[in-house]
Amino acid sequence: MQNNILTMTEEKFQIRIDKEEKIEPKDWMPEGYRKHLIRQISQHAHSEIIGMQPEGNWISRAPSLRAKMILLAKVQDEAGHGLYLYSACETLGISRQELVSQLHSGKAKYSSIFNYPTLSWADMGAIGWLVDGAAIVNQVSLQRTSFGPYSRGMVKICKEESFHQRQGYEIMAQMAKGTSEQKAMAQDALNRFWWPSIMMFGPNDSDSPRTGNAMKWKIKRKTNDELRQEFIDKTVNQAEIIGLTIPDKDLKWNEQRQHYDFGEMDWDEFWNVVNGNGPCNKQRLNHHKKAHDDGQWVREAAKSYAQKQELIAN
Amino acid sequence: MDNELLNYTLRIADNSLILGQRMSEWCSKGPTLEEDIALSNISLDLFGQANGFYSYASQLDGNKSPDDLAFLRNEREFFNQQIVELENIDFGNTIVRNFLYDSYNFLFYSSLKNSKDDTLSALASKSLKEVKYHLRHSKNWLIRLGDGTEFSKQKVQQSLEDIWQYTHDMFSMDEIDNKMYKLNIGINNSHLKDEWDKIIDETLLEAKLVRPEDGYKAKGGKNGMHTEHLGFLLAEMQFLQRAHPNAKW
Numbered sequence: 001m002q003n004n005i006l007t008m009t010e011e012k013f014q015i016r017i018d019k020e021e022k023i024e025p026k027d028w029m030p031e032g033y034r035k036h037l038i039r040q041i042s043q044h045a046h047s048e049i050i051g052m053q054p055e056g057n058w059i060s061r062a063p064s065l066r067a068k069m070i071l072l073a074k075v076q077d078e079a080g081h082g083l084y085l086y087s088a089c090e091t092l093g094i095s096r097q098e099l100v101s102q103l104h105s106g107k108a109k110y111s112s113i114f115n116y117p118t119l120s121w122a123d124m125g126a127i128g129w130l131v132d133g134a135a136i137v138n139q140v141s142l143q144r145t146s147f148g149p150y151s152r153g154m155v156k157i158c159k160e161e162s163f164h165q166r167q168g169y170e171i172m173a174q175m176a177k178g179t180s181e182q183k184a185m186a187q188d189a190l191n192r193f194w195w196p197s198i199m200m201f202g203p204n205d206s207d208s209p210r211t212g213n214a215m216k217w218k219i220k221r222k223t224n225d226e227l228r229q230e231f232i233d234k235t236v237n238q239a240e241i242i243g244l245t246i247p248d249k250d251l252k253w254n255e256q257r258q259h260y261d262f263g264e265m266d267w268d269e270f271w272n273v274v275n276g277n278g279p280c281n282k283q284r285l286n287h288h289k290k291a292h293d294d295g296q297w298v299r300e301a302a303k304s305y306a307q308k309q310e311l312i313a314n
Numbered sequence: 315m316d317n318e319l320l321n322y323t324l325r326i327a328d329n330s331l332i333l334g335q336r337m338s339e340w341c342s343k344g345p346t347l348e349e350d351i352a353l354s355n356i357s358l359d360l361f362g363q364a365n366g367f368y369s370y371a372s373q374l375d376g377n378k379s380p381d382d383l384a385f386l387r388n389e390r391e392f393f394n395q396q397i398v399e400l401e402n403i404d405f406g407n408t409i410v411r412n413f414l415y416d417s418y419n420f421l422f423y424s425s426l427k428n429s430k431d432d433t434l435s436a437l438a439s440k441s442l443k444e445v446k447y448h449l450r451h452s453k454n455w456l457i458r459l460g461d462g463t464e465f466s467k468q469k470v471q472q473s474l475e476d477i478w479q480y481t482h483d484m485f486s487m488d489e490i491d492n493k494m495y496k497l498n499i500g501i502n503n504s505h506l507k508d509e510w511d512k513i514i515d516e517t518l519l520e521a522k523l524v525r526p527e528d529g530y531k532a533k534g535g536k537n538g539m540h541t542e543h544l545g546f547l548l549a550e551m552q553f554l555q556r557a558h559p560n561a562k563w
């Protein structure tokens with residue numbers, strides 16, 4: 001009997017999904033759906049927040065007043081995205097504090113791209129162009145995700161991400177036509193960030209165990225490989241225009257497929273970084289923990305002040 | 315006169331840039347995410363103000379671009395007050411420094427907006443709106459920290475003691491200040507002192523903090539005399555411009 005009711009509800013839920021109705025926080029949803037969303041949205045939120053660090057690394061050294069303001073505003077946007085996504089996640093019945101402790105314990109992940117170091121100013125170009133560029137491809141498809149708050153969040157966030165992408169590309173273009181040193185920095189940044197960027201889309205579909213339900217529930221709208229192909233197809237030409245070379249000797253237009261063919265990714269590296277063994281994994285997490293710990297007395301003071309004020313008011 | 319006006323404008327620009335730089339160091343390190351965003355906002359306001367005043371300075375200079383002025387001058391050629399270049403240390407320290415400076419800056423722009431110089435007056439009016447918010451931000455936090463926990467109270471009281479010596483120079487007048495004041499272009503800093511004292515005393519009372527005794531009085535920022543901190547800040551900020559003198563960014 002119990003089982004029957006459950007199935008009935010899941011069936012109804014699936015009918016709603018198939019009709020492209022948005023699921024709202026108060027609606028009934030399968031536990032698996034809720035769990036999947038919490039994992040995905042929190043991972044996205046943590047990525048926005050941890051992603052502040054590699055670019056934050058260059059704010060103090062930005063080479064012009066304009067560049068400084070653009071970069072700081074960009075990083076601040078990412079903080080805003082994180083905040084927005086944490087709120088979307090909280091509608092699913094988990095607190096921000098819990099989400100942050102999951103990040104600190106390693107239970108929750110963030111995008112591995114942010115575990116690579118930013119070594120020159122050109123990296124600010126490469127990240128905007130490639131990393132925000134890859135994020136957009138993913139997030140545009142997520143605008144149609146079935147969970148209402150997440151979908152609406154993506155619409156809002158995508159607008160800003162495309163600014164970031166253009167600003168990053170502008171930095172790359174400027175450097176690629178600059179002095180020989182600048183051009184070398186730009187190429188070097190592309191060399192370092194290309195493969196990690198295309199790995200942002202995750203494992204190949206054949207190795208991606210969770211894609212099944214996520215597609216059925218329309219949380220995910222396109223598979224990893226579809227999104228990756230889309231990104232590569234639109235990026236190759238952008239590199240050509242500014243005279244930079246994508247570091248993949250197998251990259252070639254395939255007339256029959258009407259797509260670019262590309263080389264094999266280094267999956268050992270991918271899984272290593274995912275599992276905590278990348279160049280900056282420890283650094284990024286420690287930075288976040290330290291900021292959190294350093295802020296403890298401030299948060300406590302604010303809380304204590306607020307309590308006193310409440311006592312006075314009553 | 316032009317040279318003095320240039321110098322006077324650079325003082326304002328440098329104050330904004332250097333404090334903006336300090337505030338930007340908070341990015342990704344704030345005590346909460348909301349506060350991280352607020353601190354970046356303040357930093358962005360200050361960079362915007364710096365950009366405005368440098369553009370005017372560049373015009374007066376006739377030769378150097380705003381970026382040249384920001385990125386290619388040495389320590390002794392920076393005219394900001396020492397209080398803005400002090401290291402952040404911790405959130406409480408930043409809040410105390412900002413509160414003491416914001417209170418001054420608010421009064422400064424309130425007065426400078428009546429300048430006979432149209433550009434300075436316009437820049438001051440625009441900055442004033444932002445600085446009002448900065449002051450509200452630092453003041454509210456000072457009260458929260460002062461009247462928060464025993465620990466936070468002690469901490470910010472100590473910061474007050476440490477930073478107090480840098481406040482006096484905000485009200486000093488030198489030859490350039492006097493000249494600009496006579497021409498109704500600049501303001502008389504010493505006239506801001508009473509109002510400033512009032513803001514400080516009222517806020518400290520509400521924050522349950524104690525006004526420090528006057529002791530050593532640091533001075534000279536506006537004439538290019540700085541603390542040891544500024545050199546490091548500039549070395550970092552100016553690194554790319556210095557390392558690639560022929561590059562455009």
Ligand SMILES: [Fe+2]
Binds near residue numbers: 161
């Ligand atoms: Fe993103």
Ligand SMILES: [Fe+2]
Binds near residue numbers: 078
């Ligand atoms: Fe973002």
Ligand SMILES: [Fe+2]
Binds near residue numbers: 078160
């Ligand atoms: Fe972005």
